[in-house]
Amino acid sequence: MEKNATIYVAGHTGLVGSAIVNKLEVEGYENIIVKTHQELDLTRQAEVEDFFQAERPEYLILTAAKVGGIQANIAYPGEFIYENIAIQTNCLHTSYLYGVKKLIFLGSACSYPRESPQPMKEEYLLSGPLEPTNESYAIAKIAGIKMCEAYNRQYDTNFVCALPTNAYGPNDNFDPNDSHVIPALIRKFHEAKIKRDTPVIIWGTGNPRREFIYVDDLADACIFLMNNYNGTEIINIGVGEDTSIKELTYIVKDVVGYRGEVVFDTSKPDGMPRKMLDVSKLHNLGWQAKTTLTKGIAETYKWYLKYTQ
Ligand code: GFB
Secondary structure (H helix, E strand, O other), rough: OOOOOEEEEEEEOHHHHHHHHHHHHHHOOEEEEOOOOOOOOOOOOOHHHOOOOOOOOOEEEEEEEEEEEHHHHHHHHHHHHHHHHHHHHHHHHHHHHOOOEEEEEEEOHHHHHOOOOOEEOOOOOOOOOOOOOHHHHHHHHHHHHHHHHHHHHHHHOOOEEEEEEEEOOOOOOOOOOOOOHHHHHHHHHHHHHHHHHEEEEOOOOOOOOEEEEEEHHHHHHHHHHHHHHHOOOOEEEEEOOOOOOHHHHHHHHHHOOOOOOOEOOOOOOOOOOOOOOOHHHHHHHHHOOOOOOHHHHHHHHHHHHHOHH
C-alpha cells in the first residue's frame, strides 16, 4: 500500500480495527478513512454503495464484525449469522463494484472443525463438523472466505483472507457476560481484588487450550499481509503456541495481583477442546508475533486501569 493511498479501515472502533488504525498512523499512512456506526451502517447495502461512490477507497481492511465470547455466541446466534454475513457481503461485493485494489478480510480460527487435528493447517477448513457454541459465527466467516475465493476466481480481484487466532488487548470488550476470556478474567480478578470478594468463578473445566495473539501483533500481521501477500489461499495468523484456560487463569491472577481463591464452574461450557493454528505459512513469508502472553496481559491490564476505572 502506498503511504498516500486511501485506506478504509472498517470497524475502527473495535479491538482489531483500532489497533490497525494506530499502526497505520505510526507507519506514516496519510489517508486513512474511518466511519462510525452512526455514519455508516455496514449491514445496509445502499449506504455502503453510497459511501464507496463518495470516498472511492483504494484499499479495504475489513475488521467490522459482530463478535463475542462463548456465552455471547450461545445467546445471540441469529445476530452473529445475520450481521456478519450482511457486513461482509456488502463490503466485499461493493469493493468489487468500485474496483478496490486489494482488501483483507478477517475470518476466525473457530471456522476450523471442532475435532480438527492440531495445530490447524489452512487445508483443514471444511474437513469436519463445527463447534456448536459458535456455529453461526463460524458459518458466516466461512461464507466470507468462500466469497473472497469466488470473487478472486471469477473477477480477478485481490481479496486476501486471514484467519486470526483469539485476539486480546487494549480497547477490548470487558463485559462480564459477552466478552472473551482474557478481558473477562482481567475484570473478574480486578473487581475481586478491590472488593475483597472471593472466590473468583472461572467458566468450564479449565482444560480447553487456546492460542492468544496480542492485538498490536495482529494489526502488524494484517498490514504485513496487505504489503507482502497476494494469494487466494487463506492464511493463519497466530503465535505458534497455546495455553490451557487453567494456566491462563493463574497468569491473569498474578498480573492483577489477586490473592484469593479460584473456583472452576464446570456447569459452564468449555467450547472447543483445543484451538491452535499452524502458522508455518506466515512464518515462511517472514512474519512472527513478538509479544509474550504475560507482557500482553500486563499491557491490557494497564489500559483497563487507565480507561475504564
Ligand atoms: O474466550 P472465549 O469466550 O472463546 O472462551 P472461545 C475461551 C475459554 O475460556 C472457554 C473459558 O473454554 C470458556 O469456557 N472461560 C473461563 C471463560 N472463564 C471465562 C469467562 O469468564 N468468560 C469467557 N468468555 N470465557 C469464541 C467463539 O470461543 O472465540 C467466538 O465463541 C470467537 O466465535 C472467539 O471465535 C475468538 O475460544 O471458546
